[in-house]
Amino acid sequence: MRNVLIAAIALSTGVLSSSAVMADEGQWQPYQMPSIADKLSERGIDIPAEQLADLTRYPMNAVVGLGYCTASFVSPQGLVVTNHHCAYRAIQYNSKKEHNYLADGFLATSKDKEPTAGPNERLYITEAVTNVSTQVKQDIGNDPLLRYENIQANRKALIKECESDDNYRCSVRSFHNGLEYYLIKQLIIRDVRLVYAPPESAGAFGGDIDNYEYPRHSADFTFLRAYVGKDGKPAVFNKDNVPYQPKSYLKINADGVKAGDGVFVAGYPGSTSRYRLTSELKFASDWLYPTLATRFQLRIDTIEAMSAANNEVKIKYAGKLAGMANRMKKYNGLLDGFKATDIAGIKQGRENDFKAWLAKDKTYQSFQTQFDELETLLVEQRKQRQTRYYFENAQSSALLATANKLYRLAKEKAKPDAEREEGYQERDMKMFKARLKRLDSSFAVSVDKTLWLQDLEAYLNQDIRVSELDTALNEGDVEASLSEKLDGLYALTSLTDKEKRLAWMDADAKAFETSADPFIRLAVSLYDKNMSGEKAAKTLAGKLSMARPDYMKAVIAYYKSNNWPVYPDANGTLRITYGMVDGYQSKDALYKQPFTRLEGIPAKHTGVEPFNAPAKLLKAIEEQRYGSHKVATVYQDPASWLCRLFSCLDKPEQFNSVPVNFLSSVDTTGGNSGSPVFNGKGELVGLNFDSTYEAITKDWFFNPTITRAVHVDIRYILWMMDEVDHAQNLIEELDLVRN
Known part of the structure; x- marks a missing residue:
């Protein structure tokens, strides 16, 4: 006591x-x-x-x-x-x-x-952490998309130099929302x-x-x-x-x-999100967490029901079920916590005090403009999240996700390694292959199909539709139910075969585009839409890479003026x-x-x-x-x-x-x-x-x-x-x- x-x-x-x-x-x-x-x-x-x-x-x-x-x-x-x-x-x-x-x-x-x-x-042993903020921000410009791409190019160049020894894994992480960048060097076991x-x-x-x-x-x-x-x-x-x-x-x-x-x-x-704005907390509380919690609960109930009658399924999905249950309880805890303690009100009060401090501090008075710009960008970010939510969930099948990654790999391999997207470079291929191998240990057609069907039905029951996906879903027998159509996809695919799945790593884009495999065909048909969404997200990230660091400069000064601890979000x-x-x-x-x-x-x-x-x-x-x-x-x-x-x-x-x-x-x-x-x-x-x-x-x-x-x-x-x-x-x- x-x-x-x-x-x-x-x-x-x-x-x-x-x-x-x-x-x-x-x-x-x-x-x-x-x-x-x-x-x-x-x-x-x-x-x-x-x-x-x-x-x-x-x-x-x-x-x-x-x-x-x-x-x-x-x-x-x-x-x-x-x-x-x-x-x-x-x-x-x-x-x-x-x-x-x-x-x-x-x-x-x-x-x-x-x-x-x-x-x-893997085990990762961190051996060195180096401030590389200057190198990452060098010559990145102000065009949002180019700025994002230049930051990534600078990061990848630093990583490549750091990984001259294949026994090390390096990364460049953003701290204080892009105000600083650190190069992390880790020995891989x-x-x-x-x-x-x-x-x-x-x-x-x-x-x-x-x-x-x-x-x-x-x-x-x-x-x-x-x-x-x-x-x-x-x-x-x-x-x-x-x-x-x-x-x-x-x-x-x-x-x-x-x-x-x-x-x-x-x-x-x-x-963590301790430096996020009150508007971001309200979006999480009012839409994001309730929406995610609803989907997770449905998936948990489904896996538990299917596992009860099948011990092999229970073993395969034990890890996923535990992870989803943990996240589900966390979402509920966050929502309960927001109700029990007016955290939005606390943050809003601190934010109001911050604005008052901005107005008085001569060094940071001009940052009010960046603050207003950040709020505008966050509205755009929320719209993007809501617009793409059901479409992204509609691609939740483990086999479709695999097909998407494999086709993306074929596309990326046509580029010089330094220009490839992270996750598709030569440094990533060992883990890429290992994930393909491991799929069988946590996958069952019956469960995957049932979970995917739930996400597709949720997609079809809302207004933000994607023509490419709708066309794919309407192919074939018009009298067949969606469930029957999915049965056909799973019956005709070869991606359930580990060796055939691995063989796709060596295929070029044309092989995917002429394939009869239904999951490969679906991945090809959705590729352009997925890439356009990714481009929009990168452009927005480029804009935020200008607004957030300036905001953080002022916030850190404000925290220090109050003698509060200043450390980066996790x-x-x-x-x-x-x-x-x-x-x-x-x-x-x-x-x-x-x-x-x-x-x-x-x-x-x-x-x-x-x-x-x-x-x-x-x-x-x-x-x-x-x-x-x-x-x-x-x-x-x-x-x-x-x-x-x-x-x-x-x-x-x-x-x-x-x-x-x-x-x-x-x-x-x-x-x-x-x-x-x-x-x-x-x-x-x-x-x-x-x-x-x-x-x-x-x-x-x-x-x-x-x-x-x-x-x-x-x-x-x-x-x-x-x-x-x-x-x-x-x-x-x-x-x-x-x-």
Whole structure:
């Protein structure tokens, strides 16, 4: 209750400054850490800020990306830990009728029993981040389309130079909406293997019902391993490859953390919208999120119904279903959050204050014109989004999407490599081919056709139509239903055959244009319309590349004048965020304690999915086989500085169990899943895996009183490894330390 009181006092009486209330906000670029060294110190984070800014030193060189999640090295033999839901594709890839690792879990008792995680799985180790703003913006001009194309050309030139070594993947990312650009250089590990995963009934205990909720009791962790060739260089999967030896690996603190402890998280957050305008938030709230949520719910219901009667379909679509359910709950959480807290009103108030500041500040008075221009462009952007929404969904079939990409590849291959669209250059061909190969593992004709039919019917029941698509849908037997016509397309295509699908990568455009394959024909007929839409989007992006950076210059100056934290919106690049282990006052007036315990699992267990905990887990809890992982208390000592500052109303509670999940005030979002949670010494104490429901709106606005991230406690992971799954071979690899 202490920290809620502090926040409440701060907000209501102004006892704490605005900067103190917002102290934990920020998804900071590593190079920024020295500038907030005092804030880190206040939180009890003792590791030097300069060390965190250095990507070549511990612990940052042990943090890796998966391309969609975060992970970290935890042994000198390339052992990697991440979330169970981040490794879902790897577990699914290895699940068959005869051994369903999703349901049963998996443990390789020796390295030779570790299977490939799949042809698409990669680990990305960020080695360098370089400011290349000047190079990207050089000679780009003011014509919108040419400006966009020149920015892309400059980006691709930098990437090509950076990727002179095939073992590296480089990218140029926009920061502060095009105000800055950074070149990211990452080593690619191409041979990733599955090592240890608990059953889904433990790894996703509570399923979608508990998603974004708290208290939680999820074993959301999985171990992978990185392999390389015998020469130590990255290589594709080969049985003769050897474990990768990382430059460093994380020390694991087996004593974990207690309430009030400072923590920090390093990872790859996907995207936030905190600098977006109020009009953009209202569009998302009024049209975008409700529209997306409606479609996702229909697709979820369809896949669940079709999976119930077919276990093979269930396995193939498990990953997609989990991803859609997660996004669905996030959309609902955002909509509920917008209603519960007037975030639009808060942002509008800040925007009005910003405009008043603009009018008074001589340096930025002229930026009002750019602000007005930006609002005009955003109206155009919204119209584009709404106009193309149903047409783009009408191409949602996995086979049509594949045909579209293959025909686009044939067109792009006729150009010099430097002029090709990103995704179709020579550097992209390995992943392009891997995706084509992997299609079979997550595709069933019956499901694909049903989902596509739903999107086509939605398209036909609205007014914004595309003649090319209408013509294609009206071909053939006029008496046949749309469903019957789709049956014909699936029956006649060869794209369901992996080898024939791969062969299209070598075909020229003429081969596509003379093909009788119905999905190829449809892709060809829609190509020009898709390209015209892409051109319009690029032209608009070129206009926005002039308006947004100027707006951001003024916004950053305004933030600094208020002593507010200034960091870029998340964009999938490596960031650090800090905070403290802390509960919160929930929307239902209940104080959510920062830790959950093992006993909560049998209390929730019903034996019915998603509350069907594994029998061996329940037995270990029943027998209280807690071993050295049991702790007496995880709560803040009354003698702490918090209690000296504010009288504590509660006493340390005796815990006498193994902590399962815990809360902290770190600033995270999607992409931070699997991120290591560090104590003040830089030792691993948990894995980030979720946020609380009340905190979902933090993508738009950070509210320090209710924003909490949810983590798997390292003590629970070690207990599962020790007492439940007997993964002694892996425990021996770990560098365990004690307080």
